[in-house]
Amino acid sequence: MTDLKQSAFPRPDRAGQPTEIDTLVVGAGQAGVAMSEHLSNLGVPHLVLERKRIAEAWRTGRWDSLVTNGPVWHDRFPGMEFPGLAPDAFAHKDQVADYFEAYAQQINAPIRTGVDVLRVVRNADRAGFTVETSEGVILANRVVVATGPFQRPVIPPIAAQDAGLYQIHSADYRNPQQLPEGAVLVVGAGSSGVQIADELRRAGKQVYLSVGAHDRPPRAYRNRDFVWWLGVLGLWDAEVVQPGKEHVTIAVSGAHGGSTIDFRRLAQQGITLVGLTQSIADGVVHFQANLAENIARGDENYLSLLDAADAYIARNGLDLPEEPQARERLPDPDCVTQPILELDLAKAGVSAIIWATGYANDFSWLQVDAFDANGKPQHQRGVSSEAGVYFLGLPWLSRRGSTFIWGVWHDAKHIAGHIAIQQKYLAYRDPSQCQAETAASQPVSLSGVR
Template identity: 60%
Template sequence: MTAEHVDTLVIGAGQAGIATSVHLGRKGVPHLVLERHQIAHRWRAERWDSLVANGPAWHDRFPEMEFATDPDAFPGKEDVADYLRAFARSNRCPIREGVEVTRLTHGPDGLFHATTPAGTITARNVISATGSFQKPMIPPLVPDDLGLMQIHSTHYRNPAQLPPGGVLVVGGGSSGTQIADELNRAGRPTWLSLGPHDRPPRRYRGKDFVWWLGALGKWDLEAPSPGTEHVTIAVSGAYGGQTIDFRRLAGEGLRLLGRTSACQNGILTIADDLLTNIANGDRYLASLLDECDAHVRAHGLDLPEDPEARRTYPDPPCLTDPTRSLDLKAEGIGTIIWATGFAYDYGWLDLPVLTPEGRPDHSRGVTRVPGFYFVGLPWLTRRGSSFIWGCWKDGEHIATQVAARG
């Protein structure tokens, strides 16, 4: 076993780790980045085959490098992974792949001690850049002995991967909706169980919704406090980018359900909240469009009217007569895909930097333990922190904090 020392250790080589590394280098801070798999591993290995980014290429990127594609296109998952690797390489980020930190402690010598299979690394500063998509969450609702395939959306790849029969997708955010839409287009009987969500337009008055969130100042909104709950947003770049309209999807054959709340003898209990969830999503859309129109008037912008954005599709039968129970066997459902999010997994972290619930305890990435920081978390400093460009800003902020320690 070997031992080595670095001034600053960054754990994780995704978009946040790469951004932070670049800023550390430019501030003259000696550092090392450890990645337990490969750069941008989750983009390659933990996403379905047809996944594309939810924002256009011109928007969600580092400010110093463009994607090798149409700026208005939505990059595929391999494009994003290749982009991150190329950016890291062009900036000569000191990344060591295939090295996992299994334990991190803070010793009486004032140094952090990172245990890895290759030996111990000590550091004066440590930055956790492991992100928020760590441990897939599957609620313990449906017993394993029902003979169904149950997988998290992380392990879904394509329709051909699944056994014959219908598919229930649980979770109406971006991932769940895109997967359900793909399965329905592939001719699979598909049910989508969805909860509360925000539903923005894909484009409005000639501008993508990410442009509008910038124009309206929403990307720079600060979270009231660290750990603000993530709001499910139904948005997609699939098929060239379309506004997600659940009534339209139902008209194309997708069967909508309220939240899945219980299971007994293979029969699911469905909450009586579908109409409310759809109505609240519609209300969010209308409110955002009103804000956009007010912004156009206030600034005298020459952007065309877009009445189609307010089009309302007819209510499908699944809305007028909502399902309250679903017999999995009777409906021929052979697969459940849980698009139910992720939990944090800091089992390697032996420091007092987590809340009692196991969430990062920080203020804009700075913790109560001097020299330990977080990057790559939702709402780390602003609403846009989850995106590549948001990580760029947050990485600069944390690098500044590290450099200031002297």
């Protein structure tokens, strides 16, 4: 367990008086560490609480072989590079966790690990909030929710009720060896689903991959990684999600040195593609007849980025090599032209289903008026509708890149600035009152008194 600045901020006292702090940050992943850096730079007293270890989700909430989806020159904080890695490398998940732990040490972040936040309520008789934790009570003027978007794994209600079928969420997948003998159905074709399906295929498993709507950028094009293209084209900084794209996943991978996700190539290599999973009943999975449509729309997304990149190169006179082979397309495999609409799991030998179906937020501990009727946080660039509450690390918090390592750092800077401004307002004192207090504190002169 790592504790930084141990003497500066004592732990909550179970039996004694509550700990008081100006700003409490909940969560010590990338969002919490970034928040701490900016608050420290602005002189805001704060404390960061983490229920387990710094960047715990990177260590134990991912599969064994996971690497970052972006190269380390891009997916990092400005204040430190990844040690021992080439700029275009993709960091392993444990290297990412080590990076954030080292970064927290570098900035001397006031982090307390092993402390679970149980409840936050607004005070009725004084400013700020009362925070109940596993180690006592904290009184805070402000609370920053830096728990990120990956809080509660979601398995849809259509999941099979067959006790003999091995079913897990991608959050609980670690490696092919944990699965029983037999074929596997992977539901979800975003980054997680595609990478897990490919790993299982490489391990000799027969794999069915359920493909829904997705974006499919090139890993790299004309000697530049896709993260560079999204940057220069202004797409990372897009502030409004396109209608219909709210829940579209992105199929990209840094595995095996990074390569473009091509569903036709995956099929050519032995993965059987199926459409969006619609229902499961009596051991039979039913798929929508939309596989070809989903892949075609992914192709459109892919080609649109190539077109935008070509136009940018021409407009700016860049000397980057042409790459005509990037537009070549493999023929549609049989599983696309003659899609499987029903799959009898027993007959197909499917013994396991992995649900790569995303996550939901869990703010049940945050009992303040900061949510809409659907339980979604109400905020503007992370500044909540509930004064004194802030959110950090959520998708589209301020822009498309808000959930990425570099994006959360910039969002944290904005929120820290808002907190520092509010702190200055609260520190204001009436000049006339200050003069009166100064005069009252001066010694009375008795000269001339008879």
